[in-house]
Amino acid sequence: MRSLLMRNPIAIATAWIGIYLAIILSPLLMLLLYPTAPGRGFWLEFSVALGFIGLAMMVLQFALTARIRTFESAYGIDVILQFHRYTSVVAFLLILVHPIILFVTDPETLQLLNFFEAPWRARAAVIATLALTLLVVTSIWRKKLNIPYEPWRLWHGIFAVTAVGLGLAHGFGVGNYLSLEWKIALWSLFGLAALWMLIFVRLIKPWQMTQHPYLVEKVVPERGDVWTLVLRPRGHNGFTFQPGQFAWLTLNISPFRMREHPFSMASSGDQEDCLEFGIKAVGDFTNQIKTVKPGTVAFLDGPYGVFTFDRYWDAAGFVMIAGGIGITPIMSMLRTAADRQDDRPFSLIYSSSTWDDITYQEELEELKEKLDLTVVHVLRNAEDDWSGETGYVDQDLLERYIPIHRGSRHYFICANPKMMDQVERALHQLEVPVTHLHMEHYNLV
Numbered sequence: 001m002r003s004l005l006m007r008n009p010i011a012i013a014t015a016w017i018g019i020y021l022a023i024i025l026s027p028l029l030m031l032l033l034y035p036t037a038p039g040r041g042f043w044l045e046f047s048v049a050l051g052f053i054g055l056a057m058m059v060l061q062f063a064l065t066a067r068i069r070t071f072e073s074a075y076g077i078d079v080i081l082q083f084h085r086y087t088s089v090v091a092f093l094l095i096l097v098h099p100i101i102l103f104v105t106d107p108e109t110l111q112l113l114n115f116f117e118a119p120w121r122a123r124a125a126v127i128a129t130l131a132l133t134l135l136v137v138t139s140i141w142r143k144k145l146n147i148p149y150e151p152w153r154l155w156h157g158i159f160a161v162t163a164v165g166l167g168l169a170h171g172f173g174v175g176n177y178l179s180l181e182w183k184i185a186l187w188s189l190f191g192l193a194a195l196w197m198l199i200f201v202r203l204i205k206p207w208q209m210t211q212h213p214y215l216v217e218k219v220v221p222e223r224g225d226v227w228t229l230v231l232r233p234r235g236h237n238g239f240t241f242q243p244g245q246f247a248w249l250t251l252n253i254s255p256f257r258m259r260e261h262p263f264s265m266a267s268s269g270d271q272e273d274c275l276e277f278g279i280k281a282v283g284d285f286t287n288q289i290k291t292v293k294p295g296t297v298a299f300l301d302g303p304y305g306v307f308t309f310d311r312y313w314d315a316a317g318f319v320m321i322a323g324g325i326g327i328t329p330i331m332s333m334l335r336t337a338a339d340r341q342d343d344r345p346f347s348l349i350y351s352s353s354t355w356d357d358i359t360y361q362e363e364l365e366e367l368k369e370k371l372d373l374t375v376v377h378v379l380r381n382a383e384d385d386w387s388g389e390t391g392y393v394d395q396d397l398l399e400r401y402i403p404i405h406r407g408s409r410h411y412f413i414c415a416n417p418k419m420m421d422q423v424e425r426a427l428h429q430l431e432v433p434v435t436h437l438h439m440e441h442y443n444l445v
């Protein structure tokens, strides 16, 4: 069984979904196996069941966001975070429907909303639901509400702990379904597991990072307002990564402060002595990269991600589609392929603003000498004398450059969200098999 799982990522991914479903449905099994006293009516039992499933889903959110490598390597971080978003909304609705059913079927229970007179278990439920509402609203509309990422992340954690902690307290306080000792033990274990994951992410992981520091070796300007940050491990061997993966970077502050940013490694996966990142200046953190001095201390948490051609070693060739800074993981794959003298065909369709903005322009030319590589530059704001492709990477353009036998290659796309959506739709229209399409989203949050 284990060797089957090791060989088959789909089996691993399916096994995790099975475990997830088993955990969130376990409260129902408990209700079925050990029903409480008869006469409580279908709607009451139903609403309790929904509340328990919602709570179990909320507890599992801590596991989804704890960057556990086994989950992460089965799905990739963007799929996990997408799942985290959707399941949070489902859990929120289940938890919200739980009291609504009670209020509708037994209006007397509305008194439980009287915060000052209600028993503490009801007050815990009210605060938990408010925290959950704030959690969902500030996450879905963070950008519209103009909430910067760092304070949002801090409050996201506070709301989550409040919602789950008080949700569990409410369950214990009501007691109907949590009166037996083994049930108390099981749900306590559930809560403790969530707490452990929080401690792991906030304390243990940062501590591990302090034991493996890096030093900035140099910062090199590139075209397109991008800066190459070169890091060298200090007193350890660093980590190996598959080209296309990324790491969370903390620069010049303690990792306990949790102010880390994700960046794809741009260097070759086979270059072991140092790591390179190509960082585009877009905001508070990235604008400072150009001023970072050699010798500055950095910390990395990684590698993460499944956006790598190493997972498709049997592919006949690759089509890489990059927009702007989305070139970095693709550059890592091309550099690695060159180091490995990979003789398979590579095509790169690369969208940039102007000719002068094309990051790694000169190196891509050199890579053409080392690889079977064709590069198609697509410029959005081309000069009059430019005779190449212009405008957007759309279906017509892709049709001209991708092989007729669509399934003969694997496709890697990394760009801004709008371009990713357009390219994905176009490739579907062009009948590229969905199993051959791999995407890296830079807008996780």
Ligand SMILES: Cc1cc2nc3c(=O)[nH]c(=O)nc-3n(C[C@H](O)[C@H](O)[C@H](O)COP(=O)(O)OP(=O)(O)OC[C@H]3O[C@@H](n4cnc5c(N)ncnc54)[C@H](O)[C@@H]3O)c2cc1C
Binding pocket: 149, 246, 259, 260, 261, 262, 263, 264, 265, 277, 278, 279, 280, 281, 282, 283, 284, 285, 286, 287, 325, 328, 329, 440, 441, 442, 443, 444, 445
């Ligand atoms: C998997 C992945 C790989 C990436 N690789 C690269 C790369 O190789 N090169 C590159 O230039 N950029 C990369 N990015 C994007 C990079 O992480 C953001 O541009 C950077 O974090 C912005 O920080 P800022 O403070 O400068 O900008 P801000 O203006 O503060 O943020 C701009 C936007 O970036 C996102 N962001 C900000 N801080 C974080 C954070 N700590 N964690 C996650 N997202 C955040 C938010 O959506 C935010 O709205 C990658 C992102 C992801 C998810």
